[in-house]
Amino acid sequence: MQKIFSFLLLIVMIHPVYAQTGVGTAAPEGAMVLFDGTRDALDENWTYWEGPRLAAELPIKWEIVADPVDEGTVVSSRDSSAAGGLYGAADIVTKQKFRDFRLHVEFLITETGGNSGVYLQNRYEIQVLDGDSTKHGMAAVINEKASAYWPYNGTGQWNAYDVVFRAARFSDGERTEPAMVTLYFNGVKVHENVPIQQVWGGPNSGIDGGNDEGRGITDVPGGLKLQAEGHDVRYRNIWIHELDLIEPDTDF
Numbered sequence: 145m146q147k148i149f150s151f152l153l154l155i156v157m158i159h160p161v162y163a164q165t166g167v168g169t170a171a172p173e174g175a176m177v178l179f180d181g182t183r184d185a186l187d188e189n190w191t192y193w194e195g196p197r198l199a200a201e202l203p204i205k206w207e208i209v210a211d212p213v214d215e216g217t218v219v220s221s222r223d224s225s226a227a228g229g230l231y232g233a234a235d236i237v238t239k240q241k242f243r244d245f246r247l248h249v250e251f252l253i254t255e256t257g258g259n260s261g262v263y264l265q266n267r268y269e270i271q272v273l274d275g276d277s278t279k280h281g282m283a284a285v286i287n288e289k290a291s292a293y294w295p296y297n298g299t300g301q302w303n304a305y306d307v308v309f310r311a312a313r314f315s316d317g318e319r320t321e322p323a324m325v326t327l328y329f330n331g332v333k334v335h336e337n338v339p340i341q342q343v344w345g346g347p348n349s350g351i352d353g354g355n356d357e358g359r360g361i362t363d364v365p366g367g368l369k370l371q372a373e374g375h376d377v378r379y380r381n382i383w384i385h386e387l388d389l390i391e392p393d394t395d396f
Contacts, residue, residue, distance in 0.1 A: 165306040166331030167297075169248050171383035178238055178368065179382040181217045183208050190236045193266065193369055197232035197348040200225035204236055206372070211380065212252065213302055218380040221260050226372035229259070232348035237266050238367035244387040246396075247307040247368065252378040253299050260377035261286075264309045265366035266350045268323055268340045272377060274299055283329045287344045292327075292334030302380075303330055308387070308394040314363040323361075326394040336395050 164170075171177050178189050186208065192200050205223045210216075223234035242265065249262055253274045260272040269286040274296075276282060281291030283305070297303050306328040313321035327335040342361070347354030351366045370379060 165248075165304070165328040167250055167302045167304045168381070169304065169306065170381075171248070172385060175246075175383045175385040176240070177383045179219065179379060181208070181211070181219075181380055186219060186236075189238055189240070191239055193232070193235045193237040193350075193367075195232045195235070195348055195350070196354075197230060198234075199230070200234035205234065206236060209378070212254070212300065212378070216380070218252070218378045221370060221372045221377040221379065222375060223372040224374075227374035229373045231261070231345070231371050231373050234372040235263075235369055236372070237263075237369040238384075241265075241365035241367050242384065242386060243311040243365045244389045245307075245309055246385040246387060247309065248304065248381065248383050249307075249368075249379065250302050250304045250381045252302050252380075254376045254378065256299060258299065258375045258377050259371075259373045260375060261371035261373075262305060263350050263369035263371065264307065264325065265311060265323070266369040267343045267352055267361070267366055268309075268325070269344065269349070269371070270305055270307070270325075270327060272371075283327065283334055285325060285327070285335060285338050285340060288340055289335055289338045292329055292332075295330040295332040295334065297330060304381075305329060306331075308389075308396050310387075310389040310392065310394050311365070312361050312363070313392075317363065319361055319363075321392055324392055324394050326396060337393060 225234040277291040277293035284291040323340040343358035
C-alpha cells in the first residue's frame with residue numbers, strides 16, 4: 145500500500161498543472177488568468193490585433209454579457225467591425241506574448257454555424273466552428289489535423305479546450321523544429337504531439353501569415369488571440385501557465 149501511495153504522489157508531483165481538464169477547470173497556482181468574466185480583465189489583458197485588416201478601434205467592442213448557462217458574466221465575440229466573416233478586422237489578442245505554455249479556454253456557441261477561433265501564439269488556429277468536422281472544423285488544428293468533433297457539447301453549452309503548446313525551435317535564425325500541440329476537448333484527448341507546419345489564412349490571419357504563404361515562421365513569441373467573425377461566440381475562464389519544454393513533447 146505504501147508503494148502505491150508513493151507512486152501516486154510522484155505522479156501528482158510530476159504533473160501538478162495537468163491534473164484536470166474540461167469545463168470548469170480552475171487556474172492552478174502560478175497561472176495567469178487572462179479573462180475572468182469582467183470588463184477590467186478584458187481591458188487590462190487584451191487589445192485588438194493590429195493586422196492589415198484591422199477595422200476596429202479601442203476600447204474593445206466585444207461586450208460583457210450575462211452567462212447564458214451559469215451565474216456571472218462572459219464576453220461575446222460579436223463585433224460589428226468583423227461582420228460578414230472579416231477575420232482580422234476585430235480579433236483580440238493578449239498584450240503579453242508567450243512561447244511554451246499550458247492553456248485553458250472555455251467557449252459557448254450561441255447559434256448554428258457560429259464561428260470563431262483560438263490562435264496559439266497569434267499564429268496557429270484551433271478552430272471554433274459549429275457544424276464542421278473537416279480539417280477546417282471544430283477542434284481542428286486548422287488545415288493540419290482534422291476536426292475531433294465528437295466531444296462537442298453543441299450550441300448553447302459550454303465547451304473547453306485544454307492545450308499544451310511548444311513553440312517552434314530555431315538555430316541561427318532557421319527553424320529546426322516545428323511548433324507542437326496536444327489538445328483535450330471537453331476532457332477528451334483528441335490531438336497528441338501534433339506538429340504545426342505553417343500559419344494558414346494569409347496575412348489577415350496572424351503573425352507570419354504573409355511570410356512565404358505562412359511557411360516563414362519567425363523566432364518571436366506571440367499572444368493568445370480570439371477571432372471575431374461577426375458571430376456571437378462567448379468566452380470565459382481563460383488562463384495560461386508558461387512552460388519551458390526542453391524536449392519536443394507536449395503530451396499530458
